[in-house]
Amino acid sequence: MPRSMAKKPTREFSRVGDSDMRLRCAWVGLALALWGACAITETANATASTHVWGPSTDVQAFNVWHITCDLYLPVYNDDAGSGLPTITNVGLTVGVLPFKKLNMELGFDHKTGLGAVDRYPLYGNAKIGIPESALGRVSPAVAAGVFDVGTNGNQTDFNIIYGKIAKTFSLRDWSLGRFSLGYFIGNERLLIDQEGKKDNSGLLAAWERTVPELSDNLWICLEYMGTKSAYGCFNAGASWKCASNVAILVGYEVFNNKTLVNTATIQVDIDL
Numbered sequence: 632m633p634r635s636m637a638k639k640p641t642r643e644f645s646r647v648g649d650s651d652m653r654l655r656c657a658w659v660g661l662a663l664a665l666w667g668a669c670a671i672t673e674t675a676n677a678t679a680s681t682h683v684w685g686p687s688t689d690v691q692a693f694n695v696w697h698i699t700c701d702l703y704l705p706v707y708n709d710d711a712g713s714g715l716p717t718i719t720n721v722g723l724t725v726g727v728l729p730f731k732k733l734n735m736e737l738g739f740d741h742k743t744g745l746g747a748v749d750r751y752p753l754y755g756n757a758k759i760g761i762p763e764s765a766l767g768r769v770s771p772a773v774a775a776g777v778f779d780v781g782t783n784g785n786q787t788d789f790n791i792i793y794g795k796i797a798k799t800f801s802l803r804d805w806s807l808g809r810f811s812l813g814y815f816i817g818n819e820r821l822l823i824d825q826e827g828k829k830d831n832s833g834l835l836a837a838w839e840r841t842v843p844e845l846s847d848n849l850w851i852c853l854e855y856m857g858t859k860s861a862y863g864c865f866n867a868g869a870s871w872k873c874a875s876n877v878a879i880l881v882g883y884e885v886f887n888n889k890t891l892v893n894t895a896t897i898q899v900d901i902d903l
Contacts, residue, residue, distance in 0.1 A: 680724060680736060680758060682837045682854045683868035683882040683896070688772035688797040688811060690734035690760040691726035696903040697738070698723055703884070703894040715892055718744035724756070732765040740779075751787045755780040763799060763809075771798040779817075791817035791862070795835055808840030815856070822860035825890045833857030848872040852882075863887035868896070876902040 680689050680697070691697050703718040724738030740754045758776030765772075775794040781787025795813030799806065813835035822831035834857035842849040850870045856863050868882025880898040 680738075682811075682839060682852050683866045683880065683898075684854055684864060684884060685815075685835055685837075685856045685862075686758065686774070686776060686778060686793055686795065687837065687839075688760055688763075688774040688795050690758055690762075690774060691724055691736040691902075692734065693726045693729040696723065696725045697736075698901040698903065699740075699898060701896060701898040703744070703896050705892045705894055706883075707892060709892060716744040718742065718894070728759075731762075733759070733761060735759045748781075748783070748786050751781060751783040753782055754778070754787065754789075763797065771796045786821075789817050789821050789862075791815050791822075793835060797837075806840060806843075808838055811835070811837040811839075817860075817862070822858060822862065824859040825888055830859045830863075833863065850878075857887070859888040861886075861888070861891060866896075870898075870900075 680691060681687055699720065699722045701720040701722075703720075705715040705717075708714055720740050720742045722738055722740035724736050726734060726736050728735040736758050738756050740756065741752050742754060743749050743752055756776065756778035758774055758778075760772065760774030760776075761770075763772035764770055773794075773796050775792075777790060777792045779787075779789040779791050781789060793813055793815035795811055797809050797811035799809040801807055814832070815835055816832040819829040819831040822829065824830040834855065836857075837852060837854040839850065839852040841847060842851060848871055850872070852868050852870075853865075854867075855865050864884045864886045866882055866884040868880050870878045870880035872878045878900045880896070880900065882896045882898070884894045884896065886893060
């Protein structure tokens, strides 16, 4: 499911206590999610439907419920020297098609820390896709979907529609990883650059690889989303699969729009 779009808030927190309280609540929520995940004993396909930031070609398997709890931590203050709030994203996604060669997922996210739009925290998403090699040994994974469908047309209805393909390559017995390429387009009234001009479409690209040379539980990723709106960034991340259905990810986002504050991220993903 799509990650929180970490844009600079539309208001500043003048009281340190307000920001501190939000950060404490976020950390408590993350700790509770991790504690609950470690108590789960069911086995499931532990595949999240995003990379570090944007959508991947992965789609949740039928009747697999996926919970995500993400924190985005600004790494420095804004231009006025004020601390920015932690952005949180708690989401739920489920696979809805009982087929092996065609999958579909539906979900929603609850986001906070984005200032005035926190009054409308719910965002919907959907994706349909064909797994890699489903149509033959050389066929790529293919997916199309929409995310960040908000509940307020003037402020949160980003409606980002995308298509993406992905293919795993290897050199003899050594994996080169999976390469993804796609394109997106969103609401031109809300996806704007620092000058207020529309910048609502662009490239989606990613490289990812499990690192069996160190551990089968370690996964790394480099990812790019091409726009100077609040969605555009380059990011890098690594995750550790600490159970068959639980993964913890850490990453860093560098925004294409230099007026936005870069963020570090911590994410917990759980399949039920």
